[in-house]
Amino acid sequence: MSTTPPSARTPAAVPAPAPDRSPRRGQVRRPGDLVFSGASLASGLLIMAILAGVATFLLVQSLPVLTADPGEVTGEAGFAAYVLPLIVGTVLASVLAMAMATPVAVGIALFVSHYAPRRLGASIGFVIDLLAAVPSVVFGMWGWQVLAPRLVPAFAWLEANLGWVPLFAEGSNTGRTIATASLVLAVMILPIITAVSREVFLQTPRLHEEAALALGATKWEMIRTAVLPFGKPGVIGGTMLGLGRALGETMAVAIILSTGGFTWNIIGPGNSTIPAEIALNFPEAAGLRLSELIAAGLVLFVITLVVNLVARYIVEKRSEFSGAN
Amino acid sequence: MSKRIDVNDLNIFYGKFHAVQNVSMTIEPKSVTAFIGPSGCGKSTFLRTLNRMHEVIPGGRVEGEVLMDGRDLYSKEVDPVDVRREVGMVFQRPNPFPTMSIKENVLAGVRLNSRRMSHSAADELAERALRDANLWNEVKDRLDKPGSGLSGGQQQRLCIARAIAVQPEVILMDEPCSALDPISTLAIEDLIEQLKEDYTVVIVTHNMQQAARVSDRTGFFNLEATGRPGRLVEMDDTQKIFNNPAQQSTEDYISGRFG
Ligand SMILES: Nc1ncnc2c1ncn2[C@@H]1O[C@H](COP(=O)(O)OP(=O)(O)O)[C@@H](O)[C@H]1O
Ligand SMILES: [Mg+2]
Numbered sequence: 326m327s328t329t330p331p332s333a334r335t336p337a338a339v340p341a342p343a344p345d346r347s348p349r350r351g352q353v354r355r356p357g358d359l360v361f362s363g364a365s366l367a368s369g370l371l372i373m374a375i376l377a378g379v380a381t382f383l384l385v386q387s388l389p390v391l392t393a394d395p396g397e398v399t400g401e402a403g404f405a406a407y408v409l410p411l412i413v414g415t416v417l418a419s420v421l422a423m424a425m426a427t428p429v430a431v432g433i434a435l436f437v438s439h440y441a442p443r444r445l446g447a448s449i450g451f452v453i454d455l456l457a458a459v460p461s462v463v464f465g466m467w468g469w470q471v472l473a474p475r476l477v478p479a480f481a482w483l484e485a486n487l488g489w490v491p492l493f494a495e496g497s498n499t500g501r502t503i504a505t506a507s508l509v510l511a512v513m514i515l516p517i518i519t520a521v522s523r524e525v526f527l528q529t530p531r532l533h534e535e536a537a538l539a540l541g542a543t544k545w546e547m548i549r550t551a552v553l554p555f556g557k558p559g560v561i562g563g564t565m566l567g568l569g570r571a572l573g574e575t576m577a578v579a580i581i582l583s584t585g586g587f588t589w590n591i592i593g594p595g596n597s598t599i600p601a602e603i604a605l606n607f608p609e610a611a612g613l614r615l616s617e618l619i620a621a622g623l624v625l626f627v628i629t630l631v632v633n634l635v636a637r638y639i640v641e642k643r644s645e646f647s648g649a650n
Numbered sequence: 651m652s653k654r655i656d657v658n659d660l661n662i663f664y665g666k667f668h669a670v671q672n673v674s675m676t677i678e679p680k681s682v683t684a685f686i687g688p689s690g691c692g693k694s695t696f697l698r699t700l701n702r703m704h705e706v707i708p709g710g711r712v713e714g715e716v717l718m719d720g721r722d723l724y725s726k727e728v729d730p731v732d733v734r735r736e737v738g739m740v741f742q743r744p745n746p747f748p749t750m751s752i753k754e755n756v757l758a759g760v761r762l763n764s765r766r767m768s769h770s771a772a773d774e775l776a777e778r779a780l781r782d783a784n785l786w787n788e789v790k791d792r793l794d795k796p797g798s799g800l801s802g803g804q805q806q807r808l809c810i811a812r813a814i815a816v817q818p819e820v821i822l823m824d825e826p827c828s829a830l831d832p833i834s835t836l837a838i839e840d841l842i843e844q845l846k847e848d849y850t851v852v853i854v855t856h857n858m859q860q861a862a863r864v865s866d867r868t869g870f871f872n873l874e875a876t877g878r879p880g881r882l883v884e885m886d887d888t889q890k891i892f893n894n895p896a897q898q899s900t901e902d903y904i905s906g907r908f909g
Binding site: 530532533535536537538539540541542543546550551554555557 | 701703706731732734735738739741743745746747748749750758759762763809812813816
C-alpha cells in the first residue's frame with residue numbers, strides 16, 4: 326500500500342475556481358471596455374426613455390376621457406364600464422389560447438427533447454420556429470377564411486351536447502367567434518412556449534435523469550421525476566410570455582372575430598378585445614373617442630407589462646433551482 | 651437480498667469505439683468488490699453495464715453475458731427497467747432530486763415501484779432507509795426540507811438511502827467519495843462495511859487506500875494506450891492484490907510507479 330498516484334485526483338474533487346468578474350482587478354481601464362460599457366449604458370437609458378415616453382403619451386392622451394362626464398363616453402356609463410368588458414374579452418381570449426397551446430407545446434417540447442431521434446427533433450423544432458415567422462395578418466386571414474367555416478359543425482356539436490355549460494350556449498353560423506380567435510392565437514403563441522419549454526427540458530441535468538433511470542424509472546417516469554419538476558418554472562415562464570403575446574395580438578382577433586358586447590358564450594358572435602377594439606375604431610376616431618381608445622391602450626399596456634414582469638420573475642427564479650447542486 | 655454476478659467475455663462499445671474488452675469475473679454475494687485503475691480505463695463504463703445503464707448513452711452497447719444468479723441480464727426477455735430496480739446505483743456526484751424533500755427523495759424509487767403506500771408505511775420506510783444510511787439522526791428534524799440543502803456527504807448518504815429504500819440485490823457505487831471531504835468519506839466507508847451484510851456491493855474508486863480498507867476483492871483495470879480498449883488485468887482477494895499481485899502492471903500501479 327502506498328501513496329496515491331497523481332491520477333487519483335479526480336477533477337470533480339477540485340472545485341473550479343469562480344471566474345473573477347471584478348472590473349477593478351487591473352488598474353488599467355481599457356478603452357474598449359469604456360466604449361462598451363458606455364454604449365450599453367446609453368442603450369439601457371434609451372430603452373427606459375422610450376418606455377417612459379410611451380407611458381407619458383398614453384397618460385396625457387387618455388386624461389380627457391378619465392376626467393370626462395360619464396355620459397359622454399361610449400356606452401354613456403363612464404370609461405370603466407366601457408373598458409371592463411374589453412378587458413374581460415382580452416383576458417378570456419388570451420387565457421383560452423394559453424390553455425390550448427400549453428399542453429400541446431409541452432408535448433412537442435418533450436417529444437423533441439427526449440423522444441425524437443436528434444435529427445427529427447431538430448427539424449420539428451425548426452418547423453415550429455417557422456410558425457413564429459408567419460405574419461399575424463396571414464394567421465388572421467387563414468382563421469377567417471379557412472378555420473372559421475370549418476369550426477361551425479364543431480360549435481353546433483358543442484351546443485347540442487354541452488349546451489348547458491354557459492361557455493357553449495349558442496353556436497355561431499359563421500364561426501367568427503372568440504373560440505376561433507383563441508385557437509388562432511394558440512397557434513401563434515405555440516412557438517414561443519415550445520421553444521422555452523424545449524430549452525429547459527434540454528437543460529435537465531443528466532445527473533438527475535440518470536438518478537431516476539437508475540432507480541428503475543421508465544422513460545415516462547424519468548420525465549415525471551426529473552424533467553418536468555426541473556422544467557416547471559421555465560414552462561410557466563414561457564407560458565406567461567405566450568400570454569403576453571396573445572394579450573397584445575391585434576390582427577388575428579380583429580379579422581376573425583365578429584365583435585360585440587361581452588358574453589360568456591365563446592362559440593357565438595360577441596366579445597371583443599382591447600387590441601381589436603382599437604384597430605377597428607382608430608381610423609375614424611377623433612376627440613373624446615380617440616382619447617377613449619388610447620386609454621384602453623394604456624390599460625392593455627399595464628396588463629401586458631404586469632404579465633411580462635411576472636413571467637420574467639418566474640424565469641429568473643428558475644436559476645436558483647438549477648444551482649441546487 | 652443479494653445475488654451473485656458472473657460476467658462472461660463482456661465487450662463494451664460507445665458506437666464504434668471499443669471501450670472495454672473481454673472482461674470475465676465473478677462477484678460473490680454479500681461482499682464488497684472494488685475496481686481500481688487509471689482514469690479512462692473503463693471502470694465506470696464496466697460498472698454501468700451491471701445495471702444496464704450503459705445503454706442509456708446513445709450508441710452504448712455490449713456483447714457478452716452478465717449473469718445474475720444465472721439469469722442473463724442482457725437476454726431478450728429482460729426489461730432493463732426491472733434490472734435497475736434490482737441493481738441500485740450511487741453516482742460520483744451526489745444527485746438528490748432538487749425539487750423533492752429529503753423524505754420524497756428517499757421514497758422516489760419506492761413510489762415508482764408501488765403506486766399506493768399509506769402515510770405511516772411511507773414514513774417507516776423512509777426512516778429505516780435513512781437509518782441504514784447512517785443519516786437519520788442528522789435529518790430527522792427536517793425531512794420536509796429540500797435534499798439539496800444538505801452537505802455533500804449528507805447528500806451522498808441520502809442517495810444511498812434512496813438506493814437501498816427499494817431493497818435492491820446489488821448496489822453499485824461509482825467513486826462515491828471523490829467529491830467529498832475526508833470526514834464524509836469515512837462515514838461512507840463505514841456505511842459500505844455495514845451494507846455488505848445485506849447487499850452485494852461493487853465500488854469503483856480512485857483511492858487505493860479506500861479499496862484496501864473497504865473491499866474483500868479488488869479488480870485492477872488498465873489500458874495499454876489511449877484509444878485502446880480497457881481490460882481487466884487481474885482480480886483477486888484485496889489482500890493479495892495489494893501485497894502480492896500476480897501482474898507486474900498491477901504492482902506498478904499500486905506502488906505508484908505508474909507511467
Ligand atoms: N459517453 C461516452 N461516450 C463516448 N465515450 C465515452 C463515454 N464515456 C466514457 N467514454 C470513454 O470510455 C473510456 C472509459 O471511460 P470511463 O469508463 O469513464 O473510465 P474510468 O471510469 O475508468 O475513468 C474512455 O476512453 C472514455 O473516453
Ligand atoms: Mg469513472
